[in-house]
Amino acid sequence: MTSAPAAPFGRMLTAMATPFGPDGSLDLDGVQRVAKHLVAHGHDGLVVSGTTGESPTTTKEEDGETLAAVREAVGPDVKLVAGVGTNDTATSVFLANQARERGADGVLLVSPYYNKPGQRGMLHHFRQVVDAAEIPVMMYDVPGRTGSTIALESYEEMAGWESVIAVKDAVGDMPRAAKLAQLGYAVYSGDDINTLGFLAHGACGLVSVVGHAAGKELASMIDQFLEGDHQGALATYQRLLPAMEAVMGVPNYGATTAKASLQLLGVTDNRHVRSPLVELDDDEVAALREGLTAAGLL
Secondary structure: OOOOOOOEOEOEEEEOOOOEOOOOOEOHHHHHHHHHHHHHOOOOEEEEOOOOOOHHHOOHHHHHHHHHHHHHHHOOOOEEEEEOOOOOHHHHHHHHHHHHHOOOOEEEEEOOOOOOOHHHHHHHHHHHHHHHHOOOEEEEEOHHHHOOOOOHHHHHHHOOOOOEEEEEEOOOOHHHHHHHHHOOOEEEEOOHHHHHHHHHOOOOEEEEOOHHHHHHHHHHHHHHHHOOOHHHHHHHHHHHHHHHHHHOOOOOOOHHHHHHHHHHHOOOOOOOOOOOOOOOOHHHHHHHHHHHHHOOOO
């Protein structure tokens, strides 16, 4: 049996939600509870202040406080990747420096959204942030949110940048993921529902949303596949499908469904989000509960 692909940030990661108080303030006690819950349920890595962490509405100072709180909660052995991607290079440079200083093992760098700088502009932005970070980098390609895709030619160029070692791929193009693995990147599925297919195309792991509720189960699925138990991995995937569809099946999925999942599990006592997101209504929570229950998670 061939060896499993290297996973520099761990194999099972979740882009963790950032708890808030009823007034929208940062809840650092809640942050630590969520981090400890995830590590106790199958995670060997966490992404902090990503999209699911509502990074568009958190301040730079809050991002630093959140990262420091998570590091304190989980100790030195869990890999922490700090989201630093914005559509302003100076802000991302600040966040990259802060992430290194606050104990991150790496940074997650999404392509600039909304202003769509083109491939040359993207590379110019990435180079400045990578140089500032001075720690390993996971690129994040999610055209459904950014409005643009990082071209394979850009990945070919970045393959020569020593610290750019991984890609969180939410493009959904599995042959493309295989090409990224051929270029030497550690490829992480950026969509829970595509993970099994991505593993078959050379991915090393997952950056999840459903992992808020199914960390152990997703970690088991990854291990089963990489150990050659493909039928077992498929069975686990099929059992988790109702949860995946429930978590990702509402229009404002992500932070909203992650927080509602944590509330249903009793990890947190609320599902507060910051505007423009709105928390799930009672009917949406009922549908989420049904999906988690069908998957054996509640």
